[in-house]
Amino acid sequence: MATVLQTGPDRGMAARYLSAALQIHKQAEIARHLGVDARTVRRWVVEQSVPAHYAFGLQRLLPMEFPFPDNASFTFIDLFAGIGGIRMAFEDLGGHCVFTSEWDGYAQKTYAENYPGGHQINGDITQVAASDIPDHDVLLAGFPCQPFSIAGVSKKNALGRAHGFACETQGTLFFDVARIIEEKRPRAFLLENVKNLVSHDKGRTFDVIRRTLSDELGYHVQYRVIDGAHFVPQHRERIIIVGFREPTSFDFDALPMPAKGGHTMQEILHKVDGTEPNLPWDGDRFFNHSSCSVNEKYTLTDKLWAYLQGYAEKHRAKGNGFGFGLVTQDSVARTLSARYYKDGSEILVYQGESKNPRRLTPRECARLMGFPDTFRIPVSDTRAYKQFGNSVVVGVMAHVAKLMQPMLTANNREPELPLRYRSL
Numbered sequence: 001m002a003t004v005l006q007t008g009p010d011r012g013m014a015a016r017y018l019s020a021a022l023q024i025h026k027q028a029e030i031a032r033h034l035g036v037d038a039r040t041v042r043r044w045v046v047e048q049s050v051p052a053h054y055a056f057g058l059q060r061l062l063p064m065e066f067p068f069p070d071n072a073s074f075t076f077i078d079l080f081a082g083i084g085g086i087r088m089a090f091e092d093l094g095g096h097c098v099f100t101s102e103w104d105g106y107a108q109k110t111y112a113e114n115y116p117g118g119h120q121i122n123g124d125i126t127q128v129a130a131s132d133i134p135d136h137d138v139l140l141a142g143f144p145c146q147p148f149s150i151a152g153v154s155k156k157n158a159l160g161r162a163h164g165f166a167c168e169t170q171g172t173l174f175f176d177v178a179r180i181i182e183e184k185r186p187r188a189f190l191l192e193n194v195k196n197l198v199s200h201d202k203g204r205t206f207d208v209i210r211r212t213l214s215d216e217l218g219y220h221v222q223y224r225v226i227d228g229a230h231f232v233p234q235h236r237e238r239i240i241i242v243g244f245r246e247p248t249s250f251d252f253d254a255l256p257m258p259a260k261g262g263h264t265m266q267e268i269l270h271k272v273d274g275t276e277p278n279l280p281w282d283g284d285r286f287f288n289h290s291s292c293s294v295n296e297k298y299t300l301t302d303k304l305w306a307y308l309q310g311y312a313e314k315h316r317a318k319g320n321g322f323g324f325g326l327v328t329q330d331s332v333a334r335t336l337s338a339r340y341y342k343d344g345s346e347i348l349v350y351q352g353e354s355k356n357p358r359r360l361t362p363r364e365c366a367r368l369m370g371f372p373d374t375f376r377i378p379v380s381d382t383r384a385y386k387q388f389g390n391s392v393v394v395g396v397m398a399h400v401a402k403l404m405q406p407m408l409t410a411n412n413r414e415p416e417l418p419l420r421y422r423s424l
Ligand SMILES: C[S@@+](CC[C@H](N)C(=O)[O-])C[C@H]1O[C@@H](n2cnc3c(N)ncnc32)[C@H](O)[C@@H]1O
Pocket: 080, 081, 082, 083, 084, 085, 086, 101, 102, 103, 104, 107, 123, 124, 125, 126, 142, 143, 144, 173, 387, 390, 391, 392
């Protein structure tokens, strides 16, 4: 029987970050930074428990020059980085990010606040020469899904380009992923996308992507659709495409998943029984700690609630399934979208018959995507909703990263044969 892999942050790394943090900070400061009780930190210090889920928060306390362990470290680049959800999973395993590209200024702000120092965030990836990107072991990219236009193919064919993928994909952001893989030949890549990438443009988009990565770039490619509901109380199906430069024992289908249904909204909703953590970086922005209640601004106005009910009724009458999604403590939410800021209709929290439902707060959205409470939200609510709706379920990425890790670490670093010998 397959054993379930340990997921989430690496326990060894967490202990290592803690001991480094203790050399520069007092236990009370660490507790304040992580938003935990001082006794919790004390238990970590005397090794009664391990701060596994606080690895990321502890890492933020360390200077940038904090060395990564040789035996566990690998390097990676973070393309279409958003707010770094994929980065977090690979960093928690001891990976070191050497290059980031994200062109949205507000996402850059959140990213910079949460992954300080190191290197600057590069903007538009289409303007970056692949040769200017540092060498790396893993390329990570949650690239936007775009069709490959047939008109583009014939035009490029006429130009007599050397590589098929350049002909077929130029002008799309996948082209930029492919040209960087071609130039840098990382040991592995992980690409993330919406589930219907497979059926997009009648299957043509995915077919071009698969052929490019396997046939033209020579990688060993596997993919799997994973539902975030294995890790958080949210249905969020995403395709994850993983490729290795060399043959490996990686078997995506063998990745055991925690059972679905183990997570419900009560894990992520603000607690109104007095146990909601008081995060210094949030203050009372989302939750009023003196009245133990979510701020009223998240409750729908009568006008919006009436509109959403009317809209749902109209579609129900026509036999369509569109409508709002009400959740309670025991629910699993629908997919959080980047449009959540508009009316929040896909996930509305039920507040009893005498009160309109409310939207999730941005902190609850962060939790719904699996970000730890140490994650800072330095942008407006509207921007934050967009950023979390565009991001990934961190636990899904951590689970896949864990399976990839043995193929990325130092003792696995056999050199690649030069391209000219590869077909021999
Ligand atoms: C689906 S989101 C990826 C989110 C990311 N995985 C995360 O965890 O937040 C795609 C991101 O690509 C960025 N993007 C789109 N075109 C870009 C370009 N040409 N150069 C750099 N970033 C780009 C968008 O701003 C967006 O944040």
